[in-house]
Amino acid sequence: MNIEVSNVANLPTKHGDFLIQSFKEQQPSVIKEHLVIFTKDLEKIPTVRIHSECLTGDAIGSIKCDCQAQLNYALDFINEKLGMVIYLRQEGRDIGLFNKVNAYSLQDQGFDTVEANHQLGFASDQRTYEIVDFIFDYYKINKIKLMTNNPAKLNGIKAKIVEQVPVKVGHTEQNSNYLKIKKEKMDHIL
Numbered sequence: 001m002n003i004e005v006s007n008v009a010n011l012p013t014k015h016g017d018f019l020i021q022s023f024k025e026q027q028p029s030v031i032k033e034h035l036v037i038f039t040k041d042l043e044k045i046p047t048v049r050i051h052s053e054c055l056t057g058d059a060i061g062s063i064k065c066d067c068q069a070q071l072n073y074a075l076d077f078i079n080e081k082l083g084m085v086i087y088l089r090q091e092g093r094d095i096g097l098f099n100k101v102n103a104y105s106l107q108d109q110g111f112d113t114v115e116a117n118h119q120l121g122f123a124s125d126q127r128t129y130e131i132v133d134f135i136f137d138y139y140k141i142n143k144i145k146l147m148t149n150n151p152a153k154l155n156g157i158k159a160k161i162v163e164q165v166p167v168k169v170g171h172t173e174q175n176s177n178y179l180k181i182k183k184e185k186m187d188h189i190l
Helices: 055-059 067-081 097-108 113-119 130-138 151-155 176-186
Strands: 002-005 009-013 016-026 031-038 047-052 084-088 143-147 160-165
Touching (some): 002 130, 047 067
Parallel strands (some): 047 143, 143 160
Antiparallel strands (some): 002 016
């Protein structure tokens, strides 16, 4: 892996005062700049949220998904429990923003989130977590409490997960079918 690590900077937010650091990952055809948001002090076994970028949810406030609610919840939680959020640049389960919008269009035509990805020639979830392993090694973290509903994350990282912390927020009328599909077809714990 070809990875550059930024300096650490202060990040005051509405959720609390954090530190941030960026990890620039050079992949064969793309550069991804990931972000780690963390408290000044970390627990010996920190609570960690691995959050994949969702521009439509995180920044714009879409309620087609539960992403912004999960991110906000995680930032509040780690501020209180002394942990970190690893923000991965893996838009649309790593199909990219352009393809995500095309998947949204297919969803408007009646396909569910998994079927839409398949119609576009992608797997249900294309994300990988090697960069997370690098980040944990960088911070010398080998045990975590993982904030997730996604069982793929439980098996996708090297760190020992001593506790799974559910993130059951952001349920809306507009995303009820999306969440149902995540539970039924992707085994999310909802």
